[in-house]
Amino acid sequence: xxxxxxxxxxxxxxxxxxxxxxxxxxxxxxxxxxxxxxxxxxxxxxxxxxxxxxxxxxxxxxxxxxxxxxxxxxxxxxxxxxxxxxxxxxxxxxxxxxxxxxxxxxxxxxxxxxxxxxxxxxxxxxxxxxxxxxxxxxxxxxxxxxxxxxxxxxxxxxxxxxxxxxxxxxxxxxxxxxxxxxxxxxxxxxxxxxxxxxxxxxxxxxxxxxxxxxxxxxxxxxxxxxxxxxxxxxxxxxxxxxxxxxxxxxxxxxxxxxxxxxxxxxxxxxxxxxxxxxxxxxxxxxxxxxxxxxxxxxxxxxxxxxxxxxxxxxxxxxxxxxxxxxxxxxxxxxxxxxxxxxxxxxxxxxxxxxxxxxxxxxxxxxxxxxxxxxxxxxxxxxxxxxxxxxxxxxxxxxxxxxxxxxxxxxxxxxxxxxxxxxxxxxxxxxxxxxxxxxxxxxxxxxxxxxxxxxxxxxxxxxxxxxxxxxxxxxxxxxxxxxxxxxxxxxxxxxxxx
Amino acid sequence: xxxxxxxxxxxxxxxxxxxxxxxxxxxxxxxxxxxxxxxxxxxxxxxxxxxxxxxxxxxxxxxxxxxxxxxxxxxxxxxxxxxxxxxxxxxxxxxxxxxxxxxxxxxxxxxxxxxxxxxxxxxxxxxxxxxxxxxxxxxxxxxxxxxxxxxxxxxxxxxxxxxxxxxxxxxxxxxxxxxxxxxxxxxxxxxxxxxxxxxxxxxxxxxxxxxxxxxxxxxxxxxxxxxxxxxxxxxxxxxxxxxxxxxxxxxxxxxxxxxxxxxxxxxxxxxxxxxxxxxxxxxxxxxxxxxxxxxxxxxxxxxxxxxxxxxxxxxxxxxxxxxxxxxxxxxxxxxxxxxxxxxxxxxxxxxxxxxxxxxxxxxxxxxxxxxxxxxxxxxxxxxxxxxxxxxxxxxxxxxxxxxxxxxxxxxxxxxxxxxxxxxxxxxxxxxxxxxxxxxxxxxxxxxxxxxxxxxxxxxxxxxxxxxxxxxxxxxxxxxxxxxxxxxxxxxxxxxxx
Numbered sequence: 001x002x003x004x005x006x007x008x009x010x011x012x013x014x015x016x017x018x019x020x021x022x023x024x025x026x027x028x029x030x031x032x033x034x035x036x037x038x039x040x041x042x043x044x045x046x047x048x049x050x051x052x053x054x055x056x057x058x059x060x061x062x063x064x065x066x067x068x069x070x071x072x073x074x075x076x077x078x079x080x081x082x083x084x085x086x087x088x089x090x091x092x093x094x095x096x097x098x099x100x101x102x103x104x105x106x107x108x109x110x111x112x113x114x115x116x117x118x119x120x121x122x123x124x125x126x127x128x129x130x131x132x133x134x135x136x137x138x139x140x141x142x143x144x145x146x147x148x149x150x151x152x153x154x155x156x157x158x159x160x161x162x163x164x165x166x167x168x169x170x171x172x173x174x175x176x177x178x179x180x181x182x183x184x185x186x187x188x189x190x191x192x193x194x195x196x197x198x199x200x201x202x203x204x205x206x207x208x209x210x211x212x213x214x215x216x217x218x219x220x221x222x223x224x225x226x227x228x229x230x231x232x233x234x235x236x237x238x239x240x241x242x243x244x245x246x247x248x249x250x251x252x253x254x255x256x257x258x259x260x261x262x263x264x265x266x267x268x269x270x271x272x273x274x275x276x277x278x279x280x281x282x283x284x285x286x287x288x289x290x291x292x293x294x295x296x297x298x299x300x301x302x303x304x305x306x307x308x309x310x311x312x313x314x315x316x317x318x319x320x321x322x323x324x325x326x327x328x329x330x331x332x333x334x335x336x337x338x339x340x341x342x343x344x345x346x347x348x349x350x351x352x353x354x355x356x357x358x359x360x361x362x363x364x365x366x367x368x369x370x371x372x373x374x375x376x377x378x379x380x381x382x383x384x385x386x387x388x389x390x391x392x393x394x395x396x397x398x399x400x401x402x403x404x405x406x407x408x409x410x411x412x413x414x415x416x417x418x419x420x421x422x423x424x425x426x427x428x429x430x431x432x433x434x435x436x437x438x439x440x441x442x443x444x445x446x447x448x449x450x451x452x453x454x455x456x457x458x459x460x461x462x463x464x465x466x467x468x469x470x471x472x473x474x475x476x477x478x479x480x481x482x483x484x485x486x487x488x489x490x491x492x493x494x495x496x497x
Numbered sequence: 498x499x500x501x502x503x504x505x506x507x508x509x510x511x512x513x514x515x516x517x518x519x520x521x522x523x524x525x526x527x528x529x530x531x532x533x534x535x536x537x538x539x540x541x542x543x544x545x546x547x548x549x550x551x552x553x554x555x556x557x558x559x560x561x562x563x564x565x566x567x568x569x570x571x572x573x574x575x576x577x578x579x580x581x582x583x584x585x586x587x588x589x590x591x592x593x594x595x596x597x598x599x600x601x602x603x604x605x606x607x608x609x610x611x612x613x614x615x616x617x618x619x620x621x622x623x624x625x626x627x628x629x630x631x632x633x634x635x636x637x638x639x640x641x642x643x644x645x646x647x648x649x650x651x652x653x654x655x656x657x658x659x660x661x662x663x664x665x666x667x668x669x670x671x672x673x674x675x676x677x678x679x680x681x682x683x684x685x686x687x688x689x690x691x692x693x694x695x696x697x698x699x700x701x702x703x704x705x706x707x708x709x710x711x712x713x714x715x716x717x718x719x720x721x722x723x724x725x726x727x728x729x730x731x732x733x734x735x736x737x738x739x740x741x742x743x744x745x746x747x748x749x750x751x752x753x754x755x756x757x758x759x760x761x762x763x764x765x766x767x768x769x770x771x772x773x774x775x776x777x778x779x780x781x782x783x784x785x786x787x788x789x790x791x792x793x794x795x796x797x798x799x800x801x802x803x804x805x806x807x808x809x810x811x812x813x814x815x816x817x818x819x820x821x822x823x824x825x826x827x828x829x830x831x832x833x834x835x836x837x838x839x840x841x842x843x844x845x846x847x848x849x850x851x852x853x854x855x856x857x858x859x860x861x862x863x864x865x866x867x868x869x870x871x872x873x874x875x876x877x878x879x880x881x882x883x884x885x886x887x888x889x890x891x892x893x894x895x896x897x898x899x900x901x902x903x904x905x906x907x908x909x910x911x912x913x914x915x916x917x918x919x920x921x922x923x924x925x926x927x928x929x930x931x932x933x934x935x936x937x938x939x940x941x942x943x944x945x946x947x948x949x950x951x952x953x954x955x956x957x958x959x960x961x962x963x964x965x966x967x968x969x970x971x972x973x974x975x976x977x978x979x980x981x982x983x984x985x986x987x988x989x990x991x992x993x994x
Binding site for chain 1: 654655691701704705782823830831837841844914915
């Protein structure tokens with residue numbers, strides 16, 4: 001409890017005419033350039049800087065800012081990105097020169113991922129889930145000194161959103177957490193709008209300065225990587241099977257909730273679900289997570305009451321977020337944090353997730369390829385798998401000649417305890433601990449159940465048993481589970497591999 | 498910077514099948530009664546509990562909960578209410594019995610205010626402004642253990658709003674801060690709605706439990722105390738003068754912003770402003786603070802772009818908040834805190850505020866009567882006066898036979914340095930430090946400027962010089978300025994007075 005000291009009444013009112021009662025100078029927060037912003041926030045050695053990936057491969061800011069920081073001679077930074085993608089290969093040079101010492105991210109890919117697996121960094125990269133990152137920030141485990149937040153629209157006081165302007169990317173859900181907790185917040189925009197804006201995702205109370213640049217991101221690339229048009233019969237067959245599974249589980253009823261993720265197959269599922277809902281006259285409650293036009297169609301048709309959007313995957317969905325009040329932007333904490341009093345993943349009935357590998361304990365890898373290199377992201381995978389009543393993982397049983405179903409996943413991101421059904425084109429595996437689901441799906445026409453060990457054998461009989469990567473002892477990555485514990489480590493790939 | 502320990506990879510995946518990976522039990526947060534809630538949050542001696550006053554005199558929860566807490570035998574509580582009103586006289590018994598040891602509030606009135614001035618409490622009441630309270634919570638100076646939040650609508654996970662149901666009170670702006678920062682949050686409602694609700698002001702991520710009761714508040718009383726229909730010619734004349742002042746100051750132009758507070762006169766000003774805007778074809782930017790139907794009219798007619806609402810003063814405004822996307826609910830921090838990076842009061846051009854007393858240094862008292870008793874509330878007075886480019890205080894020069902313009906205010910809430918114009922029915926005083934305003938208003942037809950000392954003399958020649966209250970040494974109240982400093986103290990009224 002706080003104790004107040006009790007001062008005497010300030011002698012005469014004249015004394016009150018002191019400096020602190022002078023009205024504030026009304027100075028716009030706009031400053032001239034990214035260079036000035038880096039100076040203004042007093043960026044120094046050893047600090048933690050953050051960036052977001054709402055533009056996905058279309059991001060134009062992270063590389064630019066890191067170049068400016070490097071030019072300034074700052075060293076030993078921790079880079080806390082919401083995720084890193086192929087277009088961030090350019091930061092390899094900053095790691096080599098000692099500007100970046102440590103990385104926190106949801107994912108790694110491309111040349112950067114490869115080099116880190118080859119031992120580029122002294123300190124291991126920390127991989128966290130979207131919910132895990134929010135939780136780490138909320139709980140004070142990850143302290144961000146400066147958040148650089150690229151936004152498609154911002155006013156001179158720092159109120160910003162992702163739905164206006166030509167670089168519109170939709171939800172700013174992941175970086176909204178940074179805005180609230182970072183010591184300093186730099187909003188970067190290519191679209192200075194009038195105050196007050198119609199939509200406020202980042203609020204002026206959290207913003208130190210605003211920088212106008214030519215272009216923050218390419219919104220036509222917000223689909224890259226996550227969305228692919230599904231046309232292969234195999235993928236469509238898997239998607240169809242997922243819809244069959246969902247529609248035969250008892251939770252598929254009025255008021256059910258859904259997240260279908262962003263993998264190609266997962267997205268095709270959404271369309272099948274729509275058909276089934278219309279057929280059976282079922283109305284859902286909410287759609288969560290990464291949002292596409294397929295989802296906003298469901299909202300528009302009244303099949304769901306609400307969309308909670310942390311990440312927008314196409315321009316149709318951006319339009320919906322801008323116009324439809326029931327399409328609501330949420331931050332990564334409300335989405336998926338384990339450090340609050342109930343995130344929305346805990347209200348989910350069905351989540352459909354993709355996988356790079358699944359093992360016979362239902363553990364899932366969405367981060368590294370079977371060759372041991374970083375090729376993906378943790379994302380909301382383990383968060384939603386944990387929270388959802390039914391977690392369905394979809395994957396082709398073979399990719400190239402590499403089997404997806406394995407004795408052990410190369411790296412674990414999502415523990416099998418939280419994975420309930422695995423759907424492949426060669427059969428559907430139900431986690432034996434989910435007797436309720438087994439009961440619902442047994443003896444259903446067109447649902448071909450198979451024991452996961454049997455499926456593994458079946459696939460291996462075609463591909464042969466895969467050779468594991470050759471590792472050195474050195475650890476290149478720490479995979480954090482959403483509660484902050486280390487669930488796995490990624491080791492350096494041997495030079496002999 | 499955080500250092501990570503680097504653990505070995507957890508031996509076999511079997512180990513991962515531990516307790517922490519079991520999916521969460523999906524238990525509704527609804528519990529049976531207020532008694533159970535008090536037990537569930539483990540309410541103990543010495544804790545700080547909070548309540549809000551969005552129902553104003555219609556609040557039915559504070560007294561009820563305090564009775565339950567008292568029955569439980571808990572003692573030495575700090576009561577951190579957003580404000581206390583006449584209907585809270587009932588807590589006098591809990592102060593006497595030692596259940597409540599200390600009070601933080603924006604205002605005090607009625608029997609409770611009187612008894613405290615007579616020396617009821619050992620510890621002085623701490624009075625803060627709405628912005629000051631938000632800042633105290635944000636900065637960790639005021640730690641709330643349990644927030645009891647009455648809401649007109651809530652779902653079983655704790656998502657709540659103030660715009661649905663028969664007890665709708667509009668914005669929950671003040672208590673939104675409590676919800677975010679309190680250790681435990683109990684949402685109380687008389688209207689359990691389906692998840693997910695259309696409007697989410699209090700979010701499930703912050704809520705521990707939900708209690709359904711018969712009635713949380715009378716929404717037909719949200720107008721009490723703050724709103725009065727102005728019909729007296731004197732008041733209308735003052736309001737007209739305020740409109741004249743505003744319309745002759747250079748900031749009255751396209752894009753200007755406005756807060757007109759909740760006093761009777763201030764509200765009449767709003768209608769005059771509307772006429773002036775239409776006459777001169779001026780379009781404003783935003784309206785801030787406490788909102789009435791008069792304000793929502795301005796929004797509807799396109800005269801302003803946006804309303805930022807911390808407190809809703811009538812049912813027409815509640816309807817607007819529910820339906821109009823440009824009528825936006827904001828919390829007390831974004832509204833007025835001095836502890837963030839720019840609250841909206843700092844963007845204000847004009848604020849019109851009422852006063853109980855004004856002195857010749859332009860200091861304002863809105864808290865105590867000239868008899869020294871608590872008769873009002875600090876509210877957003879000093880916050881908006883500080884932030885606004887032009888702060889206009891309105892008051893009749895005499896109330897009953899008591900002069901409003903004085904040598905010294907009985908208690909200071911808002912320092913004169915931040916007050917620019919005082920409008921009475923006997924003339925208009927401009928703070929001599931505001932030469933820009935003096936220049937704008939000088940020689941304007943129908944604007945009768947008068948030096949504030951002269952006005953004081955003029956009033957005193959009618960009323961005589963008022964006798965100050967007779968005080969004892971004991972301090973009964975500490976008045977905090979918005980930055981946390983003590984700007985004045987309230988002393989015990991002598992038994993001989």
